[in-house]
Amino acid sequence: MIDLSMIEWGDIAFATWETLVMTGVSLFFTILFGLPLGILLFVTSNGQLLERRGLYRVLSFIVNVLRSVPFLILLIVMIPVTVILIGTSLGVEGAIPPLVVATAPFFARLVENVLREIDRGIIEACQSMGIRTHRIIFGALLPEALPGLIAATTVTAITLISYAAMSGVIGGGGLGDLAIRFGYQRFQTEVMVITVALLVVLVQLIQHAGDRLVLHFTRK
């Protein structure tokens, strides 16, 4: 039987808060870097508005390299960079740079694909009206892509939750850290069960909220 009386609920609440902060802040920076990168990938690709084959190849290569490094290894490789950036590689702050580096290229690729799904005819219609490229991108394409972009953000947020939990391995904070230190290293199965249950609930909530938003902004 699982004995819940042993559990320090205060610790769990704090760890949940830390997970939310890590995910939230990382998501913010992931969008900050990933969205422009995704747009750039799309517009510079073959046959698109600002076709630049060389630039596309370079960007695409970098994205692929970052996406092919396993997250656990990226966490370790990033330690010196993180120390330079924010002074520590530990705790909630220390987890954020590797999280962003891991998910921004992933998000960028999702953004590129969402934009690619937009009917080519819409771009042609805008061009035929003599509308400038930056207005086509920001005034027509992004609003058209909004439901897809929200869905991509949802997927990315969920990926971040699981990555954030993994950062517990190298001393990041949050539910993952709690699960490893108490649930695994001190054999408190109850803590493990509860952290996993909380992660499941978090993921469900994010997916549900994302789906609702997508539906709200879909005009088709």
Next chain:
Amino acid sequence: MIKIERLSKTYRVEGQEVSALDDITLEIGKGEVFGIIGRSGAGKSTLLRSLNLLERPSTGQVLIDGEDITGFDHNRLHTLRQRIGMIFQHFNLLSAKTVAGNIDWPLRCTGNLDAARRAERVSELLALVGLSEHANKYPAQLSGGQKQRVGIARALANRPRLLLCDEATSALDPETTQSILRLLLDINRRLGLTIVLITHEMQVIRTLCDRVAVIDGGRIVESGRVADVFLHPRHPVTRSMVAQGDPLTAAMLDPAHAFAQDKLRGTLVRLTYLGDVTYQPILSRIMAASAARFTILQGEVSSIKDLPFGQLLLELEGGNEDIRKVFAELDRHRIHHEVLQ
């Protein structure tokens, strides 16, 4: 207004040169409705897109009001395109914007009107295309015909002098097609707008166009007034386009296939005529002058745009002299006739 001179376009596909347009020369007048008809892949879409440089021609010139647009830089091209409207087969509306938002979009991006003037222009355009009640709907809530009306309003927003129609009715049912064609004709007359359209449907050309060019394999194989091309198609492609979906005309162009040969004894003659003569009792007049007898095998009296016309397939029976007299009378009344067999 538009002069296309020796226009060619070649693509490189896997190292091979593919010719999409081959030495096209055309002239389109101000206020004219000009149709380009051809099968799919004939090059009509490339030709239409050369008029606003969505396609860059490889060689040749496109002159609009005397200026060769193929040499335009980015800025001049943007300004030019703002004065050329375009509508599309699949409408290409912005699904995230309302009907009013779609019409406002080119005004907001290109015009120099303030918000109040733009709103005024949008409601003017909505009234023009008959969609005033649907201003706040999204395109997904509209029927195909209504979507194309939004497309037309959007294309007219910046008061263009030229409207390009890319298979604008090909995705619509026949009834809706007719209502869109009527709207385009109305706009052409009221605003004096020049319209260039491409289509694969002869019916569209008959309803809307003043002149037509038939394109095949990237070349113009025939062009002229719609009535002339329609009633007297010379090129095989034109003949098949005219006959397509029109069994009546098909039978008249090729009676050997349409009628049982053993039933036919006399001379088969096809008469065609245009204009006021359509309303005159020409057959009785002509036959009164001859002892020949006639049977009407096939016939159509209708109009091409506003021009009434008739075409009749007659079987004439009688002596050579009687038939000669009939032909002389036809010539006197300026009725075109050709002996088919």
